[in-house]
Amino acid sequence: MTDTQKKAVIFGLANKRSIAWAIAQKLHAAGWRLGITYMNERLGLEAKDLIAELSGASGFMCDLTKDDEIARLFDELKSTYGVLHAVVHSVGFAPPDELKNPFLMTTREGFRIAHDISVYSLIAVARGAAPLMTEGGGIVTLTYYGSEKVVPNYNVMGVAKAALEASVRYLANDLGPKAIRVNAISAGPIKTLAARGIANFSDMLKTQTERAPLKRNVDPGEVGNTAAFLLSDAGSAITGETIYVDCGYNIMGF
Template sequence: MSLLEGKRVLILGLANDKSIAWGIANVMKEQGARLAFSFLNEALAKRVNPLSDEIGGEFTFELDVCNEEHLENMKNIVKEKWGQVDVIVHSLAFSDKEDLKKRFSETSRDGFKLAHDISAYSLISTCNVLKEVMAPDCSVMALTYHGSVKVLSGYNVMGVAKASLESSMRYLADDLGPEGIRVNCISAGPIRTLAASGVPGLKGFLKDVEEKAPLRRNVTQEDVGGVACFLASKLANGVTGQVIYVDSGISILGA
């Protein structure tokens, strides 16, 4: 039997076929998972719906995590289509590009709020609204980045938002653990995605990993997908509240 045979997986934040979420979806599908995807708006639906059709997704739905009605609708759709959800993949992050170009001390108040609302609070709100439809052994995972714990030039407010995401993950793991729900983060190395393209210095980050990381290569979507499958499966039943690095080992190195 495949690792995720029959598991109902909700993937939030797929943007296109370069997304880490797409790599996760492909590996999970290979392991027998049933998939559903969110899209932010009608413009992104034109990208997400064909990908869902291509991979055999069971349904898609609109989700703006700043919209309470959308969150409630997500729960209702899951209840109607599946009854329960076994795995939730949180691949949602956003910041104003202008706040990535400025000095960090010049981060705007609105930009700070926006980055935290979409990139961190959305994990809390998603878990809260989906609690009643989570399977007893539900696995929740969120994508993060090493800029949460180390200063990476140009990552700015996103680094602070990712730190908030990771802390939120730990508190959610403690809160939901008694119900058998596990919550973890995957910290992927730099990958050329739509979201990463807005980060100044991405080429330099990729070059550093290739030249300095212990494995001397950049990670792939599939590398991240493999770890996501592990976290989604019974093999990780004792793992919660953790940040798992998939970065060719670059995070272990000193300055």
């Protein structure tokens, strides 16, 4: 490690199919020093094996639904790294029944959980990270096209992603004077652990291939490349944006 090495913390690593893992690999290849979090000991079992593949990376346990754990985490990060230059927020969840039942039947508790984990967690980690980002930097979160168009079976997650994208804009405004940029990447459908909960997910992949201008699905590594770009000096004038990495699917009318 060198004093000039940039440091990032990554939230949302579950397994090797996670978008967070693809981003971690790209940042590691670019020379970043990484802190990678996992929610609990169970998820930590697989995460720790992956973290071991990235020289210089460290693992930290943090449940983003608990403010005391978030505070403890950033105390640890301050002790370990001193300064942070980037945050990757690849976190989203809704109770399975909220994705199976019609959107009209969304429960109050399901709505709360989806927004707490998928949206509020971004605000919480940005607030925790900002005091450590004394040299400026970037925050990147992950969203999906269901935030602006109806995607069958995406339901309350679509509404949560719309709130997430609005939060990106408000955070970008708040943090801009500190030279901290906040952006979202809207990735096409990818076979992640979270995607398993979406009914007929294979149909989403098939439709993407048929209708996207590039006639294929996006690769996680392509999302990783975009995140690495946004967090690098090359993305220094980009903030408050939603960047589509979906093989052009979002531009099509039908």
